[in-house]
Amino acid sequence: MQGFYYDPENNPLDTPSGKIEFYSTSIHEHWPNDPERPEVPHWVEESDEHHERVTSDRAKDYPFLLMSNHPR
Numbered sequence: 001m002q003g004f005y006y007d008p009e010n011n012p013l014d015t016p017s018g019k020i021e022f023y024s025t026s027i028h029e030h031w032p033n034d035p036e037r038p039e040v041p042h043w044v045e046e047s048d049e050h051h052e053r054v055t056s057d058r059a060k061d062y063p064f065l066l067m068s069n070h071p072r
Contacts, residue, residue: 009046022040023039023040024039024040024041025039035047036049050062050067053065
């Protein structure tokens with residue numbers, strides 16, 4: 001990251017633009033209308049496919065909640 005910090009043009013990141021992206025062009029291209037995975041990240045409290053909350057019914061049986069980034 002130091003190379004990118006000092007000279008981003010000659011040390012691009014591994015993103016479509018080579019820069020830090022807050023808007024995902026890849027998600028927009030493949031899943032433009034997905035409410036759970038929008039182009040700009042945001043917190044999803046709960047949905048039909050996302051039940052990982054410490055306040056959910058499932059947490060009574062599985063109280064340990066691990067938050068992690070998605071592996072490549």
